[in-house]
Amino acid sequence: MASTNTNKQPLLVDRVFHNHVDTIRMNSGSVGLDIIGSNNSGVLVDCTTNDGGVVEDLYCISRGAVQTGPNPVPGSQYRINFYMSPSVDYLRPDQAIYVGSLTASKSEGEFNSVSTLPKVLAPLPHTGSESQVGGWYIPRGKALWVTLRQELPIAELTAPIVGCQGGFY
Secondary structure, X not given: OEOOOOOOOEOOOOEEEEEEEEHHXXXXXXXXXXXXXXXXXXXXXXXXXXXXXXXXXXXXXXXXXXXXXXXXXXXXXXXXXXXEEOOOOOOOOOOOEEEXXXXXXXXXXXXXXXXOOOEOOOOOOOOOOOOOOEOEEEOOOEEEEEEEEOOOOOOOOOOOXXXXXXXXX
C-alpha cells in the first residue's frame, strides 16, 4: 500500500474518525450471514469518495436485552453484523460481503468490542509487548455497513449503539 501514485511512500492516516450508528430504527434483512430482501442497515464508514481507511476498534454500547414485550427475553442479545459494499445509499444483497459480527451485552450501558481483527502490516508505532495490532482495512470505493441480525424482534428501546474508531488515508 502506498500513499502516492508512484508507490514510494508508506500509507499513512491523514484524518482520524470516530463514527457511530444508532440501530434504534434498524430492521435487518439478515437472518444468517447473508443480506436478504429489504433492510434498513446503516453506513458506519464511507470510503467511496476517498483513498480508503482503517478501522482500529469496533464496539457497541448496549441498551439492554432484547425486548419482546414488557420484560426482556432471558438470554437474548442483539447480534450485530458488518458488511463491505460499494454502495452508500442501500445495502444490496448482491453487493454485501459479510466481514464480521459482534454480540451486544444484555446489561444496559455495557461496552463490548470486537476482540479479533486482521493484523495490520502497515508501519505503526508499537509500545509494550504486543508485536502486531489489528484493524479492518476499508479499500477505496467501499463502505463498511452495520446491521442487526433478525433473530428476534427488534425493540427500539433496547437496540444498541455501534461505533468505530480509525482513520482515512
